[in-house]
Every structure is written in structure tokens, then in C-alpha cells.
Amino acid sequence: MDFESPDVEKDFPGLYASETGRKSNESDFSDGGEHEKPSKKDLLGRRKDKKESKKDRGYAALGGESSPEEDTDTKSPSKTKKTKSFKFPTKSKEKREKSRDKEKVLDDVAKQKELSEKEKKKEKEREKEREREKKEKEKREKLREKDKEKEEKAKFKLESKEKLKDDKKEKVKDKDKEKVKEKDKEKFKEKDKDKKDKKLTKVPSTVTSGVPFEEIFTLGVALPIFGVPLQQSVERSRCHDDTGLPLVIRDSIDFLQAHGLKSNQIYRTEPDKIKLQQLRKLFTDRGPTFPYHWDVPVACAMLKSFISELPDSILTQELHGQFEQATAIAEPQREATMITLISKLPACNHSLLGWLMRHFENVVANEQTNHANIQTIATAMGPALNMSLNLLTYFISKADKLFPDVRLTKYVPPLLSIPADFPETANEISEELRKQESLLSQIHAEMHAGFITNARDQQLWEAQRIVTQLKRKLRSVQKSVEPNTAPIQQVSVDEKQEDEPTRRNSQPSEVVVTETEIKTPQTIGEPFPETKESPNTSDPTFPVEFEDNFDFKPAETKETTETDVIAERVIEKPKFTEKELKVLRLQLENAEYLQLKSLLQAKINSEQFEIVKLRSHVALKNKQEGIVTSNKENKENYTPEEQELRQKLIKENALLEQKRLNLVNQIFQERVACIQLKIELAMKEIMSKS
């Protein structure tokens, strides 16, 4: 609906708030069943319901006339009408055409309305507030009749908008005084005159915000992907591979990588707004896009609008400042700081940032042909990304170092059916399987959110069938490859589990200890890295076994590089001198412990604050109930039962305290173990990258 557009919201927050208030009430009025199947008839019916409910609320507003909300209304009506007039003709090309056809009709109707309104105003003047209500009813009924007539004439969407507008106008008028009304009339006339001109100029802004009425309860509206936290957007519409990017971003970058790098329009030309809105709507409704929906400026604008609408900075609220500060550091440390900062980002932010920067890097690399340099990108994207030029420049120029694991690959969506010539290798099957399972879980999530249609049911069965098919294929492929080594594998899992507690025990010891361990891993504790690697090198079938037990997920990555990894690892080790390794590990450890320290410090602070607060409470209570408590103590002395209870409680408390201490200890140990594992992971990553 037009009046919900963010544009309007910005200009008239008060109005918007009242509208949304009404809206939410309305949705309460219509029952849940309707949400699922917004057929046209339902919608028609609902619209009538809406009108009635609005009516009721109108009375309520009239009753309490001097509310502050009203003041805003009385000030703004002329403006609101203006915006309405902008919005009205601008839904889409078709609608515009329709509206042109129907303009004469609409003009007539508008005049009629004005006349009737005048009559009513006179009546109002004579009568007092109580009587007003009745008249309002009559008025609305008349208008509704008019609306019905219109319905016959005009087409569906158009009408709905008109009605809504009428309703709104009326509400405003009800509250307004005569002078304001006169102004309104003038505006009204102007509006009609201006219609044609504005139609053409103002089109784009409304298409975005103006969600057609029928779609109000669709997936795209209930679970939007624009303007929500990144994590949510990714959950709602993601690429079904491991990148963890929202589909919009992935498609836009894919398109630009394929068609934009050599184009001199990239990050320079303004997009065709209509095209942009179309595409945006397609993404919002999770519809498929086709190449003709895309062009270079639109893809750029898509990226930009998605990012700028994110509620939080892409670098997250907490880390943004640190990133900016880090740009000031001198070089050798700067990169390390940046890398640690980047590693602290949530996964989805990390991949979004990585993909963007790698993409920008590619754009800038083609400066010769596309004439786009960092400055160009900064002007286009800087405000959306909310980064300083320094930081952005740094990210782009160091993208390969900061995001070495990000590779811009074209997204291949999950298959709709398994072709006969589907590859028979375990890798490809499990890759596709993961995509399909991701798709499946998304469908399930959407259904759980209440969006159940026949089409989605069908999609669900189909995706499930493909998953089953793939699983069977994978199993048969594995059977043909897999030697019988299952028992060994289980042993290795056990080993890991056994390892962990021992490790945990050794963890609280000093950092120095771990340092020595690296030098001579066989001597003390922590055999983890070595033992884990040695079976890999000695037993090449290990990855395959792995695959069987762990839901195929680690399998793929392991298997793809199965032999390569082994070879690499052998070569890798000499690459890093022990000193370097030591330093690296210490650095990582240091960062982790610092983080932990700050976290704990924050907790301590909050606890201390709590203590102070509680103490003051206690002091207060004591003052108030000083006598009462002394009485209670006396009572306790009297009854032996209570004493028993008291002793019991004391015992129990002691026990609980003991348990609590144990748990705290455990938590601490687990945390340390976590840190160790994190470091282990980071080390592995670094090793595999180099």
C-alpha cells in the first residue's frame, strides 16, 4: 500500500505511526486462515472488513478528540494528500495505462465526493459531537456505495487503492476543521491536474514500497529480505551452497562478474528505476529472475540498496570503530589486526564483506577498460557501506590477503530434477545433496512460518525426492569405493573424545606450556594436532570413512583434496619454521585470551553493579521492615519444625553452592578448550592456505 512507503514514513512519521497502528489492528480482525490463501475474493471481503474496522476506530478517535496524535493529523492532511496523489498513478506501467483510461471516471467520482463532503460539513457544523458519529456512519455508507460502483467500473488493484485513499481522506477530514478542508479541496483539484505529469516522473519510488494489495500476506511481505538483519536475510533467501550469502548479493555479484567488469557503466551509471524495482520485487517474492531483468547499473544498485538497508553496519556495531581505528596502524601490524578483526565478524558478515571486496578488487583490476577506480567505487558504495575511504581502499587493495578463502564462483542453484547424465562422483553428488538439503530446510522453515500453498507442497515433495535419490546414489558410489575400514574410523572418533578431557585438564596451565608442546608435541599432553594428522597421512582411506558417519558434510571438503592435502601437508611443514609457527600460535592465543579477558571483565563489572544495586535495595528494605524481621527471627527460634527446615535448607544450599562451583569450573575449562580448538582451527587454516 502506498501510504506505507518508507518515503512517507520519513516525511511524516506521525502519520505513518498512526497508519501502522491501524493496520496491525486490522490484521487482528481478519482471521488467520485468510492469511494463507489470499484469493481475490477473500481480499475483497477483507477489504470490506477493513473498512468497517477502520470506521469503528474512527469513532474512537473522535471520542477522545484532544489526543496529541490528532494534532499531527490536522497539521499534515494536505501533505498526506499530496503524497497520495504522487503514489496513486505510479504502480506500474499497466496500472498507469488503466488509470489513464479511468481518469475521467475518477474525476467525476472525486467531484461527487467533494459535494457530499460539503453537505456533511454543513451538517456537522450545526450538530454536536455525539450526533456526529451517526452522520459519519451515513457518510461512510454512501461512500461505500460509491466505491462499489467504482468497483464495477475500475479494475481490481486500482480500486483497492482508491478505496484506501478514500478511507484515509475521510479519516483525516473527520478530524479536520473547515479551513483545512478547504485547503484539501484545492489540493485535491491540483492533484487531478498534476496526475499525468507526476505519473511519469514519480513512478519508481512507489513501485518499491507499493506492494500490491493482494500480496500483503505473502512470503515476501511477511518475511522480507531487504532491511532486515543480514543473518535473517540469509536464512530467508540464501544461496544453497556454502557461501552463506543472501541470494540477492550473490546474483548481483555473479552478474557483475560476468557482464560488468568490462563495462564502463559499472558503479557509475544510474539504474533504470523501474527495472530495479521489478528485480527487487522478484527477490522479495523469491521469484526466479531472468537475464533480461538484469543490467550492469541495476546490479550495482541492487547491491547498494541491499547493503544500505541493512539495519546494522556490515562490519557490525561493535567492530566498526575498531576497523576504522585499525586503518591508522602502521603496516606490518595493520594486516594482522585487520585479519583478527575480520575473523571476529559473524560468518555471514564475513562472507558478504569478503565477496564484496574480492569483487571490487576485480572491478578495479579492470580499470583499463571500465575506467572504474577505487574512487568510483567509494563514491557509489561508500555511503551504503558506511566505511571511510581509507578503510575501503585498504580492503580492496588487500582483498586477496584479507579474504584468501573467498573465491568468486558462479552460483549454481539446486537442480529441479536429476538429469540422467548426473555425474557419478561422490563430490558432485554430495555437493548437490547439500544444496538440496539446504533448499529443503528452507521450504520447511517457510511452511512452519505458515506459508503453505500447493506449489510449495509440491516443491517440498520434489526436493525431498531429489534428496532421497542423491542419497541413494551417494551410497552406491561409496559402496563401490569404500573398503571395510569402519571400525578404525570409530576408534579415531573415540580417540578424539578421549583426547578432549585430558586436554581440558592440561589447559588451565600456562601459555608457556603449550608453547613447549609445539616444539616437542610427543612429550607432554596435547597430542591432538599430531595424532589427528598422522592417521591421515598413514591411512589414505580415512576421509572416506569420515564421510559415512558425519552426514557427508566434512566428507566433501576432505575428499576433494584427499590426496592433494596429504601431499601438501607433507610439503607444508617444512615451509613454516618452528619459530614462525610458535609466534603465530602465540599471537592467536593472545588475541583469544584478550577477548576472553575483556568479556569476563565486562561480566565482572555488570555483576559488581548488580551487587551495589541489590545492596541498596536491601538497605532500603531493612529500614522499612526492621521490626518485622526481628520478629521473624524470634519465631524461628520458637518452632523446631522451622529449625529443621532451616537446617535442611542450609545443607541444600551448601550442596548447591558446591555444584555451582563445579559448574563454574567446568565452564571455564570448556572455554579454555574452546579457545584451544579455535586456535587449532585457525592454525590449520593458515597451514592449508599457505
Added chain:
Amino acid sequence: MFSAITYELSSKFLEEHKCTRLLGSAMSKKPAAQPTLHKVIMVGSGGVGKSALTLQFMYDEFVEDYEPTKADSYRKKVVLDGEEVQIDILDTAGQEDYAAIRDNYFRSGEGFLCVFSITEPESFDATQEFREQILRVKNDENIPFLLVGNKSDLGDKRRVPLDACRERAQLWQVPYVETSAKTRDNVDKVFFDLMREIRSRKSDDSRATNGDVKRTKRRKIKCNIL
């Protein structure tokens, strides 16, 4: 400038052309290659042999080792009383952990095979709950439904008396069949019986209201025969 526009137009045209062609081919295929589709859902506790029954029906194979199912779906073309139809089988999880996933499927299922193991009274008890769940989701007492006692090859370990099974089927007014996924005994029968029920149900539905009474009669007769 002009060339850019013409290029865009032409690419657009080509794209649309492709789409229509694709659509066209899909459309032309549909009536020929898309026989009626019956959607069957397997329910029952874990380990009673839902997957085994399904795999036996689908691929004539019997899997010895037990691996819990999360959800699996299969499609097969079969000839039902001389008419070629497609059957979609959804093999659900017996474990409660996946109940949320299961519900999404129940809604679109047209017929249900409620499986228990005749060697396991708990699984027989659980059928009650599955029945209720299905009726709740489908909101229809006469939904095509078969009570299936699996593992009939393990007669010596039988712990659910035949009378109890028959009694429950009578109570629900549904057919009761004993199967063995291992020996393939009655495996085809349960699927085909269910498909017949679904088919007659569908034709009744399309014949609108007066068909309702007839169907219930017919169903009762069927139960008596079995």
C-alpha cells in the same frame, strides 16, 4: 545508443522466446507423460520397517541394516487396474525428533500406511497416536488409510495378537494387512490397495456431494471382506 537498445530488445526477445519454447515443450509433455499422481505417506514408530517396505516396493530390495530415516520421498510409475498412474511415497521418520518436518508432509498426503511391527506391542500402541495426528491434520475421518502389521515373517516372535489388530482396524473402519518387507509378502498389495482407495476417494470428491454417502458404504463393505 540505438544499437544498445536494439541489442537489449533482441536479447530480451530471445530470452522470452526461449521461455515460451521451454514452457511449450513442458506443456506438450505434460498431458502425455503425467499420469494421475497418488501421494502416499508411510507412518509408524521407529524401526518397524517403513523404509524396508518402501524400498522393497520401489526397488525390490531388502535392507538388513537399520538406519533411521529423516524423510525420504520416492516416485514410481505403476499400472493400477490397467491404468498407468504415478505413486509418490513419502517415507517419514519414526522418531519424534522429526515430528515438525513430518507435519508439513501430512498436510499434502492423500493416503496413509500406518505401519507397526507385530513383534513390538509399543509400536502397535503408537499407531493410535499416529492415527489421531493424521486425522487432526487432515480433518477427515475417511482419509484413505491402511493399518499394516509388518514383519509377518517373524511369526514365532509375534507379540501383538492378530485379534487385537483386527479389532483396532474394525474400530477405525480401515483395512488391516500383514506384510513382510523381507519376503515381499503383501508389499504390493498394501500399496495398491491404498492407491485404489485414494483413486475412489478422488473420483468421489469430483462427483461432489452425493458421492459422499456411497463412498462410506463402499468402504464399509471393503472392510468386511478383509
